[in-house]
Each structure stands twice: as structure tokens, then as C-alpha cells.
Amino acid sequence: MDFDVVVLGAGIVGVSAAVHLQARGRRVALIDRRSPGEETSFGNAGLIERSSVVPYGFPRDLGTLFRYARNRSTDLYWDYKALPGYAAWLARFWWESAPRRLDGAARDMLPLISRSVAEHDALIARAGLAELVHARGWMEAFRTPRAFAHAAEDARKAAAEHGLRADVLDGAALRAREPAIGADICGAIHWVDPKSVLDPSALVKGYAALFECDGGRILIGEAATLRASDRTWTVRTEHGAIDAKEVVVALGPWSDLVFEPLGYRIPLRAKRGYHMHYRPARPILSMPVVDSERGYVLAPMRGNRLRLTTGVEIAKRNAPPTSIQLDRVEPLARETFGIGERVDREPWLGMRPCTPDMRPVIGPAMRHRGLWFAFGHNHHGLTLGPVTGRLLAEMMTGEAPFTDPAPYRPDRFR
Structure with missing residues (x-):
């Protein structure tokens, strides 16, 4: 039960990260409290939204x-x-939605949005999920x-x-x-x-089956048990504790249950x-x-x-x-x-x-070696899962990223 990488979260982002890391030779364990595709990835409208080049901002007209x-x-x-509990977050969201800043968010998101369909197509073909x-x-x-x-x-x-x-x-x-x-x-x-997906949960499960077929492990476990010791990360699963040199937090709306105890203040x-x-x-x-x-x-x-x-x-x-x-x-x-x-x-x-600035959090944590973040995709988690998985895997394995990851860096909220 010793791995190179543990990915916490078996939604579309976590599964995609696991598939891309595995394709680059990493031994990967995917851990969640439920089966893949059973939380946020289960219930969306099924859109791979190539045309949403402008994020959903906070309305600023008085009538709305x-x-x-x-x-x-x-x-x-x-x-x-x-x-x-939302007041400060909503105020920041409103501020970030001013026209000039919203244009900046659109520019930053375009490299991910523009590749969203192509990255899904590649996984769909590998997993045989065209139907x-x-x-x-x-x-x-x-x-x-x-x-x-x-x-x-x-x-x-x-x-x-x-x-x-x-x-x-x-x-x-x-x-x-x-x-x-x-x-x-x-x-x-x-x-x-x-493109549209007729069963978003089945798509995620299909990507997860591809990961397992290629030798990946999917385990039921509790992400909040994550602990750092020396240069190793440990998390408890139903089959006991597992260790890895690196860990990816891809828990969507529950990511704060891991990053906050580690001292990170991400809105x-x-x-x-x-x-x-x-x-x-x-x-x-x-x-x-x-x-x-x-x-x-x-x-x-x-x-x-x-x-x-x-x-x-x-x-x-x-x-x-x-x-x-x-x-x-x-x-x-x-x-x-x-x-x-x-x-x-x-x-x-x-x-x-x-996140209030309408950009996901993708990249290395600031104060912990081997800790990586991939969450906060706002209304486009299904759309951006595979392209996020690719970008994160490129960063983690030392490849040249296909786009500059700076707009998504975790330390931008300091």
C-alpha cells in the first residue's frame, strides 16, 4: 500500500488527475468516502461547456x-x-466581477476552456464512452x-x-x-x-474504470485523516493506512476540510x-x-x-x-x-x-512539500476536469505545462 501519489477526491477532477498522472508513470491511489462520480459530479447538467468563455460573475446592475x-x-x-459566513466572500466576488477584472478572469480561463472538449474527447476515446x-x-x-x-x-x-x-x-x-x-x-x-453528457456520473465512473484497468487503485477512505510525516503523506482507508510522497487535494467543495487544518486560508x-x-x-x-x-x-x-x-x-x-x-x-x-x-x-x-475570483486553484501548496491542490472550478467542474488533470500532471512530473499555470496558483489569495 505504498504509492507515488494519493489523489483525494473521486469526482471528475480527481479521477482525471489520477488518469493523467498514471499515464505519466506514477503509481496512483484514488481515495474517496464514496464511489467515483457520486457527489458533485453526479448531479450537474452534463455540459462540456466550450462556449463559456466569460465566467459567471456577480450581477452589478441595480435591478438584478x-x-x-x-x-x-x-x-x-x-x-x-x-x-x-458568506458576507466577505460575496463582497470579494462582487469586486472581482467588475468589468475589467471579469475580462481578466475570462482571459485567464480561456486556455482551459478552449481545450475542454479536446481533453474530454481523448479520455472518451480511451475509455470507450462515446455513447x-x-x-x-x-x-x-x-x-x-x-x-x-x-x-x-x-x-x-x-x-x-x-x-x-x-x-x-x-x-x-x-x-x-x-x-x-x-x-x-x-x-x-x-x-x-x-458537447453534452447523457449521464455525468457514468462518464466519471467510466474514466475511473479506465484508471483501474490500467492498474490504478480506488479505495474508500477518509481524506480528513491525511497526515504528513517526514517526506511522506499518510491517509487511512478501509484497507489500512497508505503512504505516498505526494498528495492531490481534489475534494471539490470539501477541500477545505483538508487544507484548513494545514494552515491554508483559501476563500x-x-x-x-x-x-x-x-x-x-x-x-x-x-x-x-x-x-x-x-x-x-x-x-x-x-x-x-x-x-x-x-x-x-x-x-x-x-x-x-x-x-x-x-x-x-x-x-x-x-x-x-x-x-x-x-x-x-x-x-x-x-x-x-x-472561488470569488472565478478561477480554480491548481498547483503546489506553499508550505508543504508534495502537497498539490486541484479544486474550485465554480460552475465548470465537469467541463474542466480532464484539462485540469492534464495541467496538474504536467506540473507534478516536470513536463512543460501546456499553458501558464500562474493564474490558478494557490498562493494568489495571501
């Missing part, structure tokens, strides 16, 4: 801020009990002509600047392409370059979100669609199901789940997209690991 303050919107719900992925893109749908016109202009600029493909569809063209979409949607932007917070599956009452959507002015996504999944994923809930990480956001958007989705009866007994609750 007033709507959020009233706490009645469909795209954001906040629990007042959580606000004291899980559609190359149809996704749509931003709009309810008001003003919002649609503004988004269409932004889409044309983004497509020209970044070499993306985007079709601007009026209501008639949209419904010709997606008959299930109701007349209350006046138009949509079809982003062609992204990581979890944005909560929910999903529910429905039977389609109309012809099923051919690709994911976001109701842009209401803040939820409907995505086709395996088994003739539609997955509705909600916007953001600001609440304590261990707070009980609520039905507020689903209760608000379900009637809208039923009218607009024709969702039928619920499939799941209870909504699924997940956590999105977020």
Missing part, C-alpha cells in the same frame, strides 16, 4: 441586485442564516425581445473573437429545431461547439443546487437548454428523462435541503418545455465549489 435582495427570484435563493456524449451543443433561451437582442449581439462578438459557432434563432426557427419549446420563448442562441465556498428528473410530456429536447431569464437548465438524460438543474442556493453546507427553487421553477418549466411527472422520489442536492 434589488430582485436578489427580495429573495424571490428563481435563479438565486439565500438563507439568511448563511449570510454572515454517453452528444455533439449537438446547447441553447440559451430568452423570454423577452430585449434580453434576446442583447444576448444575440454578445454571442456574435464572442463567436467572432474566439472562433466559436453560434446560431441566432428567432421563435419560429427555434421551434422548428426544438418542437417542445413553448411560445413564451421568443428566441435562442444555439452554441454549437459544446472556497459552496454554491448549492438541486436537480430533479421528469418524463417528457412533449417531444424530448435534443440538447440542454437554459431558461436564461429564469436561471435553470433542462437537459436530456439517459432513459428518456429530462434533468432540471436549479440556479444557486446560498446556504450552509450542512443545512437541510429545501424545495424552494424547484417549487419556483417547476411550473415555468412545465408550461415552457412540457415536463411531465417527476421520476425521482426526492430532489438531489449538490455543491458547486467556488
Whole structure:
């Protein structure tokens, strides 16, 4: 039970890091308290989001801020009990979302975003998972002509600047392409370059099976037991303690359970979100669609199901789940997209690991030899998992990184 590297966290980022390190000759153990793909990677909308070249910033227009303050919107719900713990983080997020700083975040994220599909494609081919992925893109749908016109202009600029493909569809063209979409949607932007995953958890499990097939070990263990001794890291698993010279913390929203006891103060917070599956009452959507002015996504999944994923809930990480956001958007989705009866007994609750500057944390820890971080991918963990795994593995094995990792360095928050 002696390894070169222990990767803590078997979500899309941790599994991808393990695969890339193993491909470079490292003996790797992947450790989590659950099986691969069972936490945050389980419940997202399944987008490999090549077109999201601008991060999701904090809205700065007064109308949106007033709507959020009233706490009645469909795209954001906040629990007042959580606000004291989030106040400093939200203030930094707002500051980082100013136009100039948001442009900087977009520039820093572009090298990762631009390679996201290609890095997934490489793993999908190796693991034989092509049946899980559609190359149809996704749509931003709009309810008001003003919002649609503004988004269409932004889409044309983004497509020209970044070499993306985007079709601007009026209501008639949209419904010709997606008959299930109701007349209350006046138009949509079809982003062609992204891909969608019909079962995100199965994709992660498939990558993990590739890792095991090539000799990797997946173990059930508790990351919080991580200890440093001399030049070795030790963590307890169900098969006993294991040792490694290096350790990767890729625990998503739970990464602070490891880095905080080691003395690191990284502003990581979890944005909560929910999903529910429905039977389609109309012809099923051919690709994911976001109701842009209401803040939820409907995505086709395996088994003739539609997955509705909600916007953001600001609440304590261990707070009980609520039905507020689903209760608000379900009637809208039923009218607009024709969702039928619920499939799941209870909504699924997940956590999105977020940093206030909208960049992930990727790289070596400052004060501990052999400690590496890979977390904080905001709303794009599935998108950025494989490309993060590649960048981290290049750094750890002394290869020339395919892009400058400086924007993601852990010490930027000091």
C-alpha cells in the first residue's frame, strides 16, 4: 500500500488527475468516502461547456441586485442564516466581477476552456464512452425581445473573437429545431461547439474504470485523516493506512476540510443546487437548454428523462435541503418545455465549489512539500476536469505545462 501519489477526491477532477498522472508513470491511489462520480459530479447538467468563455460573475446592475435582495427570484435563493459566513466572500466576488477584472478572469480561463472538449474527447476515446456524449451543443433561451437582442449581439462578438459557432434563432426557427419549446420563448442562441453528457456520473465512473484497468487503485477512505510525516503523506482507508510522497487535494467543495487544518486560508465556498428528473410530456429536447431569464437548465438524460438543474442556493453546507427553487421553477418549466411527472422520489442536492475570483486553484501548496491542490472550478467542474488533470500532471512530473499555470496558483489569495 505504498504509492507515488494519493489523489483525494473521486469526482471528475480527481479521477482525471489520477488518469493523467498514471499515464505519466506514477503509481496512483484514488481515495474517496464514496464511489467515483457520486457527489458533485453526479448531479450537474452534463455540459462540456466550450462556449463559456466569460465566467459567471456577480450581477452589478441595480435591478438584478434589488430582485436578489427580495429573495424571490428563481435563479438565486439565500438563507439568511448563511449570510454572515458568506458576507466577505460575496463582497470579494462582487469586486472581482467588475468589468475589467471579469475580462481578466475570462482571459485567464480561456486556455482551459478552449481545450475542454479536446481533453474530454481523448479520455472518451480511451475509455470507450462515446455513447454517453452528444455533439449537438446547447441553447440559451430568452423570454423577452430585449434580453434576446442583447444576448444575440454578445454571442456574435464572442463567436467572432474566439472562433466559436453560434446560431441566432428567432421563435419560429427555434421551434422548428426544438418542437417542445413553448411560445413564451421568443428566441435562442444555439452554441454549437459544446458537447453534452447523457449521464455525468457514468462518464466519471467510466474514466475511473479506465484508471483501474490500467492498474490504478480506488479505495474508500477518509481524506480528513491525511497526515504528513517526514517526506511522506499518510491517509487511512478501509484497507489500512497508505503512504505516498505526494498528495492531490481534489475534494471539490470539501477541500477545505483538508487544507484548513494545514494552515491554508483559501476563500472556497459552496454554491448549492438541486436537480430533479421528469418524463417528457412533449417531444424530448435534443440538447440542454437554459431558461436564461429564469436561471435553470433542462437537459436530456439517459432513459428518456429530462434533468432540471436549479440556479444557486446560498446556504450552509450542512443545512437541510429545501424545495424552494424547484417549487419556483417547476411550473415555468412545465408550461415552457412540457415536463411531465417527476421520476425521482426526492430532489438531489449538490455543491458547486467556488472561488470569488472565478478561477480554480491548481498547483503546489506553499508550505508543504508534495502537497498539490486541484479544486474550485465554480460552475465548470465537469467541463474542466480532464484539462485540469492534464495541467496538474504536467506540473507534478516536470513536463512543460501546456499553458501558464500562474493564474490558478494557490498562493494568489495571501
